[in-house]
Amino acid sequence: MxxxxxxxxxxxxxxxxxxxxxxxxxxxxxxxxxxxxxxxxxxxxxxxxxxxxxxxxxxxxxxxxxxxxxxxxxxxxxxxxxxxxxxxxxxxxxxxxxxxxxxxxxxxxxxxxxxxxxGVDVCDDVDGVRIARIARRVFSAGEADACGAFASVQSQAAVWALKEAGLKLFIGGVFDPGARAIRVESLEPPVVTAKPAMRVALLRLPTAAVAVSRDV
Ligand SMILES: CC(C)(COP(=O)(O)OP(=O)(O)OC[C@H]1O[C@@H](n2cnc3c(N)ncnc32)[C@H](O)[C@@H]1OP(=O)(O)O)[C@@H](O)C(=O)NCCC(=O)NCCS
The missing domain is CATH 3.90.470.20 (4'-phosphopantetheinyl transferase domain)
Incomplete structure (x- = not known):
């Protein structure tokens, strides 16, 4: 699931x-x-x-x-x-x-x-696979392995959603330096490191991952 x-x-x-x-x-x-x-x-x-x-x-x-x-x-x-x-x-x-x-x-x-x-982001499972193609731009060293990003299409969608929700927390448009600014440490439980720090939650729809981000 x-x-x-x-x-x-x-x-x-x-x-x-x-x-x-x-x-x-x-x-x-x-x-x-x-x-x-x-x-x-x-x-x-x-x-x-x-x-x-x-x-x-x-x-x-x-x-x-x-x-x-x-x-x-x-x-x-x-x-x-x-x-x-x-x-x-x-x-x-x-x-x-x-x-x-x-x-x-x-x-x-x-x-x-x-x-x-x-911040909130939804990623369809079928789109999560995109993350493999742009992995170098999206992940820091060791990040993908440590959080099990490529374990399944669902885990890929979850990583994508967590990163986008993290970026969108900064409503007003702080999108630099992009996806690598949000490091996904773990999917179960969902944990990211970012500056400033944030709390995240991961939710599951039948065919998509949803992530929510909040200030600490
Ligand atoms: C703005 C951005 C976050 C939108 O994300 P998206 O996945 O393309 O689209 P979503 O449907 O999730 O989000 C779009 C909604 O985000 C909201 N949004 C737009 N700009 C925003 C901002 N600066 N801050 C917060 N929310 C924003 C809007 O409500 C928009 O929907 P609407 O225009 O219909 O009202 C995206 O364009 C972006 O810049 N992403 C970062 C790029 C990146 O590195 N991605 C890789 C992550 S693995």
Whole structure:
């Protein structure tokens, strides 16, 4: 089955003090209640694949905000900061003390939200194999062997998700020096070293790994 605590699709789960929700992707553009800023952003988005992943991300994020924070979709908008990281508007205004992150793949859309910084990443098992191709760019010396990165397609997806979630914790766009900045020490239990230090959790969907990152 692969490393990680099972995450039930469609059910909000609390992990590391954050709330997480995953939904299986559907064909095409899913229905979601959008506010004026979101509607304008979508109108400027010509590419079908981008529109459908963006909408899937908004839908799962808004459901999470509703179920975990009691904020109905009519009151929330999820708009990009300059870095591309998502910002939550409530009744049109940025909501202090509410941080959201989103990740989407061909198979899944996942959101995580908390009172302070949180990163989330989902990696489909079929895409985890990419990590072998770019191993030299992604791993530090000895890292892949020590954490068992190549034990299975699921472990590869888990490593990828942990590294991306770690990078995304720094909402605002600190992506240098990239994946090697997050060293995966172990998958079971999930442990990474990074500067500054972070806590991580690993969750398992039927066909994908999900990682959540939090400040220490
Ligand atoms: C920004 C980045 C993290 C997005 O990751 P991705 O795997 O391509 O895509 P995901 O679906 O997981 O994440 C996209 C979402 O992240 C969020 N996001 C974008 N920029 C972000 C940032 N600076 N900080 C936090 N979150 C960000 C957005 O919500 C975005 O979705 P949306 O635009 O539909 O709202 C990615 O482009 C990146 O730069 N990754 C690092 C590259 C790398 O070295 N990867 C190898 C790891 S093994």
């Amino acid at each position: 692969g490393p990680g605590v099972p995450l039930k699709p469609g059910v909000v789960q609390e992990v590391l003090g954050a709330f997480v929700l995953a939904e299986a992707r559907e064909e095409g553009e899913v229905a979601v209640t959008l506010g004026p800023r979101e509607t304008a952003l979508l109108a400027d988005m010509p590419w079908p694949l981008r529109r459908s992943e963006w909408l899937a991300g908004r839908r799962v994020a808004k459901r999470l905000l509703d179920e975990a924070f009691g904020l109905p979709a009519e009151r929330t908008q999820v708009v990009p900061l300059e870095s591309g990281a998502p910002q939550v508007l409530v009744d049109g205004e940025p909501r202090a003390g509410l941080v959201l992150n989103i990740s989407h793949t061909k198979g899944w859309a996942v959101a995580a939200a908390a009172g302070d910084r949180v």
